[in-house]
Amino acid sequence: MSIAVNFQNVSRHFGQVRAVDGVTLDIEEGEFFAMLGPSGSGKTTCLRLIAGFDQPSTGHIRIFGEIADGLPPYRRNVNTVFQDYALFPHMTVGANVAYGLMIKGMPRAEREQKAREALSLVKLNGFEQRRPSQLSGGQRQRVALARALVNKPRVLLLDEPLGALDLKLREQMQEELRSLHHDLGITFVFVTHDQGEALSMADRVAIFNEGRIVQIGTPSEVYERPHTRFVASFVGSSNVLTPDFAAANGGPRAWTSLRPEKIDVLLPGEIPKTGQAIVSGQVSSLQYQGAVVRVAVNVAGTRLVATVPTGAKTIPDGGTVSLAWDRSSAVVMEPE
Amino acid sequence: MRSEPRASISLKVAAFVGLVFLHAPLALIVLYAFTTEEKSFQFPPPGYTTRWFSAAWFDRPDIWPPLWLSLKVALLATLIALVLGTLAAAALWRARFFGKDSISLLFILPIALPGIITGIALRSAFDIMNVPFSTWTIVLGHATFCIVVVYNNALARFRRLSGNMIEASMDLGADGFQTFRHVVLPQIGSALLAGGMLAFALSFDEVIVTTFTAGQQSTLPIWMLNELIRPRQRPVTNVVAIIVIAVTFLPILAAYYLTREGEHTGGSGK
Numbered sequence: 001m002s003i004a005v006n007f008q009n010v011s012r013h014f015g016q017v018r019a020v021d022g023v024t025l026d027i028e029e030g031e032f033f034a035m036l037g038p039s040g041s042g043k044t045t046c047l048r049l050i051a052g053f054d055q056p057s058t059g060h061i062r063i064f065g066e067i068a069d070g071l072p073p074y075r076r077n078v079n080t081v082f083q084d085y086a087l088f089p090h091m092t093v094g095a096n097v098a099y100g101l102m103i104k105g106m107p108r109a110e111r112e113q114k115a116r117e118a119l120s121l122v123k124l125n126g127f128e129q130r131r132p133s134q135l136s137g138g139q140r141q142r143v144a145l146a147r148a149l150v151n152k153p154r155v156l157l158l159d160e161p162l163g164a165l166d167l168k169l170r171e172q173m174q175e176e177l178r179s180l181h182h183d184l185g186i187t188f189v190f191v192t193h194d195q196g197e198a199l200s201m202a203d204r205v206a207i208f209n210e211g212r213i214v215q216i217g218t219p220s221e222v223y224e225r226p227h228t229r230f231v232a233s234f235v236g237s238s239n240v241l242t243p244d245f246a247a248a249n250g251g252p253r254a255w256t257s258l259r260p261e262k263i264d265v266l267l268p269g270e271i272p273k274t275g276q277a278i279v280s281g282q283v284s285s286l287q288y289q290g291a292v293v294r295v296a297v298n299v300a301g302t303r304l305v306a307t308v309p310t311g312a313k314t315i316p317d318g319g320t321v322s323l324a325w326d327r328s329s330a331v332v333m334e335p336e
Numbered sequence: 337m338r339s340e341p342r343a344s345i346s347l348k349v350a351a352f353v354g355l356v357f358l359h360a361p362l363a364l365i366v367l368y369a370f371t372t373e374e375k376s377f378q379f380p381p382p383g384y385t386t387r388w389f390s391a392a393w394f395d396r397p398d399i400w401p402p403l404w405l406s407l408k409v410a411l412l413a414t415l416i417a418l419v420l421g422t423l424a425a426a427a428l429w430r431a432r433f434f435g436k437d438s439i440s441l442l443f444i445l446p447i448a449l450p451g452i453i454t455g456i457a458l459r460s461a462f463d464i465m466n467v468p469f470s471t472w473t474i475v476l477g478h479a480t481f482c483i484v485v486v487y488n489n490a491l492a493r494f495r496r497l498s499g500n501m502i503e504a505s506m507d508l509g510a511d512g513f514q515t516f517r518h519v520v521l522p523q524i525g526s527a528l529l530a531g532g533m534l535a536f537a538l539s540f541d542e543v544i545v546t547t548f549t550a551g552q553q554s555t556l557p558i559w560m561l562n563e564l565i566r567p568r569q570r571p572v573t574n575v576v577a578i579i580v581i582a583v584t585f586l587p588i589l590a591a592y593y594l595t596r597e598g599e600h601t602g603g604s605g606k
Contacts, residue, residue: 104509
């Protein structure tokens with residue numbers, strides 16, 4: 001596998017602000033790569049650096065081994081799907097999709113044929129003559145996708161492309177993007193602040209915070225073994241145990257992450273499995289969430305959250321319960 | 337449910353009086369283009385005739401040079417304004433820098449300043465630089481305030497344009513020029529047309545700045561001013577006035593309709 005995009009110690013400063021701060025990164029060819037982070041964490045700036053809308057202050061970016069310093073967007077074999085789609089309102093859907101080919105000088109009949117193919121790829125057959133203003137948000141999203149894909153880019157950049165869609169549509173598009181990626185076999189780089197989206201779609205995830213990549217790995221790696229407190233709390237929700245609390249319950253004296261679904265809630269009289277760590281405390285709140293119930297328990301001043309499958313057992317609000325977990329579920333993190 | 341509050345009688349009367357005050361002089365101009373009395377304006381006119389229209393057309397060759405000069409100046413000033421005003425608007429739309437608001441104010445200032453200040457300033461500037469007065473000095477004088485209307489119109493339209501659209505175009509392989517031609521121009525075109533028409537109308541009937549920058553030539557409005565001082569076939573001046581109204585009013589009307597669904601057309605009040 002060759003490397004599609006390579007960041008070599010890239011920084012981008014805006015005045016005093018370090019939007020991107022010393023990022024080194026390899027994105028492999030054919031990979032579905034997600035950049036995940038809160039707003040202002042530098043993920044979108046990284047995407048713009050790949051697209052060429054912005055240039056690094058220091059460091060170098062290589063696209064398929066070729067150094068991209070100073071290369072304008074129109075000389076890069078990458079295409080972008082914008083967050084607000086950025087369709088051209090004065091053109092028909094067909095002309096929007098064919099725009100890149102028109103600029104390249106492809107004859108009209110040929111580029112209209114290609115535009116039709118691209119539109120059928122995103123299931124918008126017969127939409128060529130409509131205007132972007134006549135489309136729904138989901139349809140515009142597909143047009144933006146077709147407009148980028150028709151140029152056969154080697155890397156497709158997606159900037160929070162599902163952000164403006166409602167939940168149902170978003171889940172559907174996630175599936176379609178996955179299958180498009182599978183069928184086309186090109187590299188997708190996907191920026192999102194939605195951890196669920198990143199985990200469910202990407203082959204690998206880079207987690208950004210304050211301009212740096214704090215962890216990079218497969219979705220299960222970053223979920224199961226968060227390296228830092230930031231990752232533990234940003235990807236999914238987690239109980240972050242202080243070094244003292246961890247040491248008092250059989251772990252090393254270090255910040256420790258414990259996922260709520262790894263904790264068993266035991267009613268008085270129930271016996272933990274052998275080798276489990278166990279604490280007891282008072283239930284401070286119960287939150288019904290459909291498939292699971294979130295139980296918050298106050299353990300001598302520390303708040304621990306556990307999830308229990310709905311209907312598995314009846315937990316008394318305000319009552320005393322025990323919490324038990326396998327020691328291997330407690331993940332020791334870096335001190336930061 | 338309460339019905340819509342209705343305007344009081346006195347407000348209606350005041351509005352009506354205001355409208356009459358604004359438009360009665362215009363009506364009189366049109367009326368006296370048809371009068372049979374040539375030396376003085378008596379009311380009501382003693383009789384009606386259309387012979388001043390033919391007189392203006394056939395017997396008065398002195399009308400044509402000022403008319404052509406005015407058209408030429410208005411066209412050139414509009415062209416200069418279209419290029420410079422659009423460039424200025426584009427620059428101030430994308431860029432973010434210290435003092436941006438002040439620069440923006442400097443662009444709009446020529447239309448806010450009294451014409452007499454602009455006129456004196458330009459005249460002294462031309463004198464200092466030893467620029468002889470010509471058609472071009474008039475054009476430059478007019479361009480100062482024509483740029484403003486184009487700038488305002490273009491900026492208002494630019495602000496509605498998503499900045500991502502330009503990036504999208506470049507992302508799809510278009511360079512700066514292709515992006516301007518295929519994406520920007522089609523979207524700001526009607527605003528430029530409207531701005532250009534307003535600029536044309538402003539320039540065509542400008543008197544004050546023109547008097548300071550014209551030298552020996554006279555534009556149509558200055559010719560009309562001179563005609564009023566030396567009465568000779570007075571109603572001919574009214575005929576020319578009607579033509580001026582038509583030439584300036586139609587572009588303004590067109591500009592209004594072109595930008596109606598969007599933001600206001602700035603500077604139309606000069």
